[in-house]
Amino acid sequence: MSRGFVALLFGTAAVCLSGTVWAADVESLRGHAVTDSSDPALNKATLAVPGGFGVGWEEQPPMIPHPIDKYSIDLRQNGCLKCHSQATFETANAPRVAESHFLDRDGKKLDRLAPRRYFCTQCHAPQTGAMPLVDNVFGER
Ligand code: HEC
Ligand code: HEC
Numbered sequence: 001m002s003r004g005f006v007a008l009l010f011g012t013a014a015v016c017l018s019g020t021v022w023a024a025d026v027e028s029l030r031g032h033a034v035t036d037s038s039d040p041a042l043n044k045a046t047l048a049v050p051g052g053f054g055v056g057w058e059e060q061p062p063m064i065p066h067p068i069d070k071y072s073i074d075l076r077q078n079g080c081l082k083c084h085s086q087a088t089f090e091t092a093n094a095p096r097v098a099e100s101h102f103l104d105r106d107g108k109k110l111d112r113l114a115p116r117r118y119f120c121t122q123c124h125a126p127q128t129g130a131m132p133l134v135d136n137v138f139g140e141r
Contacts (some may be wrong), residue, residue, distance in 0.1 A: 029075055045069060046126035056138055061123035068126045073119055080120045085113065 026034040043066035045067065071079025083092035101117040102110050 007020075044128035044130060047129055050125060061125075064121075064124050064126040066126075068121070071122065078118060078120070081113070 046064070046069055048067055048075050049063075049065040053063045055062055071082075073079060076078075080087055083094040084097050085095060088094075089096040097113065097117065101113055102112055104114050105116065
């Protein structure tokens with residue numbers, strides 16, 4: 001084993017250890033400790049925006065016009081589907097997930113939500129009362 005390689009091993013171990021110390025209380029869905037020690041995201045409350053949002057372009061995922069702090073999405077359950085699924089939207093008086101959410105990647109219609117549409121907030125974003133850091137000039141040029 002070359003000396004350089006041994007040094008690299010120790011270096012890697014040191015980085016891993018310090019990562020574990022920083023993120024001791026963070027766990028992945030499968031229960032592994034997460035070793036990313038970056039700053040946690042600011043947790044600002046999400047807002048209700050009466051009337052919702054216009055979309056900036058065709059096929060933009062509409063932004064979420066209501067708070068979502070109480071709903072979680074994980075391996076076992078999806079809080080959004082309590083109101084937006086085929087089975088629940090009428091009782092909840094909420095818009096049903098779009099037709100496109102039932103198509104698989106080959107455009108074949110499924111009889112349930114397509115797995116690639118399961119993590120709603122991958123595409124649909126809520127809003128907070130934060131001031132914009134830069135002006136949004138999308139579409140003005
Ligand atoms: C308690 C019921 C309920 C839950 C749970 C819920 N929603 Fe909604 N959602 C609504 C209702 C009702 C509306 C209609 C707009 C309004 O007045 O708030 C709506 C509107 C939306 C819209 C806007 C649709 C459009 O065409 O503009 C999106 C996107 C959305 N919700 C996504 C989500 C996501 C993502 C989650 C989970 C994180 C979620 N919702 C959880 C009830 C719910
Ligand atoms: C891969 C991106 C993506 C994911 C994931 C996704 N959506 Fe969407 N969603 C869209 C886009 C794009 C549209 C608008 C265009 C369309 O009709 O497909 C949309 C439209 C909607 C609408 C408006 C429907 C209407 O008729 O106006 C609702 C409600 C909605 N999505 C809810 C959800 C919920 C709830 C989930 C999670 C179960 C989800 N979406 C997951 C991209 C996504």
